[in-house]
Amino acid sequence: QKEVEQDPGPLSVPEGAIVSLNCTYSNSAFQYFMWYRQYSRKGPELLMYTYSSGNKEDGRFTAQVDKSSKYISLFIRDSQPSDSATYLCAMSYSGGGADGLTFGKGTHLIIQP
Amino acid sequence: ETGVTQSPTHLIKTRGQQVTLRCSSQSGHNTVSWYQQALGQGPQFIFQYYREEENGRGNFPPRFSGLQFPNYSSELNVNALELDDSALYLCASSSDGNNEQFFGPGTRLTVL
Numbered sequence: 001q002k003e004v005e006q007d008p009g010p011l012s013v014p015e016g017a018i019v020s021l022n023c024t025y026s027n028s029a030f031q032y033f034m035w036y037r038q039y040s041r042k043g044p045e046l047l048m049y050t051y052s053s054g055n056k057e058d059g060r061f062t063a064q065v066d067k068s069s070k071y072i073s074l075f076i077r078d079s080q081p082s083d084s085a086t087y088l089c090a091m092s093y094s095g096g097g098a099d100g101l102t103f104g105k106g107t108h109l110i111i112q113p
Numbered sequence: 114e115t116g117v118t119q120s121p122t123h124l125i126k127t128r129g130q131q132v133t134l135r136c137s138s139q140s141g142h143n144t145v146s147w148y149q150q151a152l153g154q155g156p157q158f159i160f161q162y163y164r165e166e167e168n169g170r171g172n173f174p175p176r177f178s179g180l181q182f183p184n185y186s187s188e189l190n191v192n193a194l195e196l197d198d199s200a201l202y203l204c205a206s207s208s209d210g211n212n213e214q215f216f217g218p219g220t221r222l223t224v225l
Contacts, residue, residue, distance in 0.1 A: 041221075042219075043203055094212070095211055097211050098163070100161060101146075101156070
């Protein structure tokens with residue numbers, strides 16, 4: 001079992017829909033949780049950064065962390081064709097970063113115009 | 114504010130050769146992490162440099178080594194290249210070693 005599981009998709013939704021992206025993880029020691037967006041042939045772009053359980057909202061994006069279920073989610077409201085990309089969840093044991101980020105495989109999202 | 118830059122963009126090497134990849138961190142950042150991303154996979158942590166010292170390492174063999182310079186730029190060196198080393202190599206910078214990391218565009222390495 002991998003440490004971080006993420007459905008690779010592709011996930012195809014119509015423009016304007018609410019998108020839900022999810023990751024599960026096995027190690028309860030993870031404390032910091034991130035979502036990155038990666039366009040084809042580009043580096044990942046940090047979208048959301050959260051610590052421990054709870055919700056965080058930034059514009060059209062909402063990140064949720066449920067540590068009791070070892071489950072994190074990213075919601076995208078009013079989805080746009082420009083949101084089409086691969087979305088990577090990432091997590092870390094400590095705030096110091098020396099243990100590196102552990103990533104899921106990424107979910108390929110397609111927003112249909 | 115200048116973002117993370119990497120060079121070269123693409124590189125082709127043959128098995129057994131050595132390669133050096135370069136990274137300039139985002140303005141104000143003193144920590145650099147390197148990741149390997151194989152096709153269809155998420156990035157995997159290679160190591161992190163903070164104040165010119167390696168302060169964390171993932172599950173990669175010693176033929177993967179690095180340097181960080183006083184201006185916080187960094188190099189990733191890979192010796193004795195293998196076919197499985199073909200991947201996108203990503204550099205990420207952060208401030209004071211924290212894990213809010215910002216990535217560069219990557220260097221795509223092909224080993225033939």
